[in-house]
Amino acid sequence: MPRKANTRAASGAGSIRQRPDGRWEARVTVGNDPGTGKPIRRSIYGETQAAVRKQMTAILREIDRGTYLTPQKTTVAQWLDEWLDTFAANKIKPTTYLHYQACIKNYIKPQIGAIELQALRGAHVQKVYNAMTKKGLSGKTVKNCAAVLHKALSVALKQGIIVSNPCDAAEQPKVVQREIAPLRDEDIPKFLEAIEDSPYRNALAVCLLAGLREGELLGLPWSQVDFEKGRITVSQQLQREKKKNGAYYIADTTKSGKPRTIEPPPLCFEYLRDEKRRQAQNKLKGGKLWKNSDNLVFTDEMGAHLAIHTFYKYFKKIAASIGRPDARVHDLRHTAATVMIASGADIKSVQDFMGHATASFTLNVYAHTSEQMMKDTAARTQSYYEKLKKA
Numbered sequence: 001m002p003r004k005a006n007t008r009a010a011s012g013a014g015s016i017r018q019r020p021d022g023r024w025e026a027r028v029t030v031g032n033d034p035g036t037g038k039p040i041r042r043s044i045y046g047e048t049q050a051a052v053r054k055q056m057t058a059i060l061r062e063i064d065r066g067t068y069l070t071p072q073k074t075t076v077a078q079w080l081d082e083w084l085d086t087f088a089a090n091k092i093k094p095t096t097y098l099h100y101q102a103c104i105k106n107y108i109k110p111q112i113g114a115i116e117l118q119a120l121r122g123a124h125v126q127k128v129y130n131a132m133t134k135k136g137l138s139g140k141t142v143k144n145c146a147a148v149l150h151k152a153l154s155v156a157l158k159q160g161i162i163v164s165n166p167c168d169a170a171e172q173p174k175v176v177q178r179e180i181a182p183l184r185d186e187d188i189p190k191f192l193e194a195i196e197d198s199p200y201r202n203a204l205a206v207c208l209l210a211g212l213r214e215g216e217l218l219g220l221p222w223s224q225v226d227f228e229k230g231r232i233t234v235s236q237q238l239q240r241e242k243k244k245n246g247a248y249y250i251a252d253t254t255k256s257g258k259p260r261t262i263e264p265p266p267l268c269f270e271y272l273r274d275e276k277r278r279q280a281q282n283k284l285k286g287g288k289l290w291k292n293s294d295n296l297v298f299t300d301e302m303g304a305h306l307a308i309h310t311f312y313k314y315f316k317k318i319a320a321s322i323g324r325p326d327a328r329v330h331d332l333r334h335t336a337a338t339v340m341i342a343s344g345a346d347i348k349s350v351q352d353f354m355g356h357a358t359a360s361f362t363l364n365v366y367a368h369t370s371e372q373m374m375k376d377t378a379a380r381t382q383s384y385y386e387k388l389k390k391a
Helices: 049-065 078-088 094-112 122-134 139-158 186-196 203-208 214-218 264-288 308-321 328-343 347-355 357-365 366-391
Strands: 006-009 014-018 024-032 039-046 231-234 235-242 248-251 260-262
Touching: 014 049, 024 049, 039 049, 049 328, 078 094, 078 139, 094 139, 094 248, 122 139, 186 308, 203 214, 203 264, 203 308, 203 328, 214 235, 214 264, 214 308, 260 347, 328 347, 328 357, 347 357
Parallel strands: none
Antiparallel strands: 006 014, 014 024, 024 039, 231 260, 235 248
């Protein structure tokens, strides 16, 4: 026969009673409804009075500290979707959105998507990193996805859904900086000679001389080339959607998010003038079929943008022909930077030319070249002092 309900007041904003079924129930006031102002109560059930009192005391302690959270059933997957579309989408570039989306779909959700957000701990996050490393992904890739998860959970923290960011309790793998492989001094004339009869001659030469990223090169419009002042403004890129048969599009921003104006050597503009003549000839041949709606500098015979994959494959053939099969298109950009540094350019100028966020990043990437520059400077300084002593 069920016992008669037995209620008893408890300290603070909670009370304990014995239910008719014999179990004990603690009711705790955890806050007020922001809309109505009415108190919000939470019930805790247990087999003994001592058990529910212990839970109630813990909750009241959290309320006093300001660390109590109303229980929610939102999963990590649900929150990531909400964060991406509600908080992130309007603040990031389309390419960044696709990157975030891919990290979430491929690496984060499969590991921790089903876990309730408020139950997520550092050990769960660590499993995400460990799983990515086990798949053979680089430390940089893990770090990039870790940044996405950290941002999403930081917003959850600000929204009062969680009391701390579990990412802070996980250890990321060490990022090993890939050593750059620019063209050597002896490679450069070989490279320029190898592309001489190539349909991509001008594009590859400009990529080398102006230090442009591949997307920046293929997305460069004529309106950003100033022949009179010898300047190029880099403000957009040719990109392709990161999915099967993804469409090409012009992203009206650079990797850093900021346009930059550079002054490459005059030789660069000789190749650009030649490209302008070549394009004019193709336009005459193409007639009504010619279409260059984006006013791009580098196009095919009918005015369409160049395909990134085709451009890359052609470069690899050229690189192999001069004994550098390891080289990538991006190494032309590295070559531009190392040549500038070797020619005596200061790091700040190289940073601005390359569009790096900080000079320290430039120093880090081109450490070996900058070390040689410092040695040359030291030698010149030594020579100067020796002349003074003789005088």
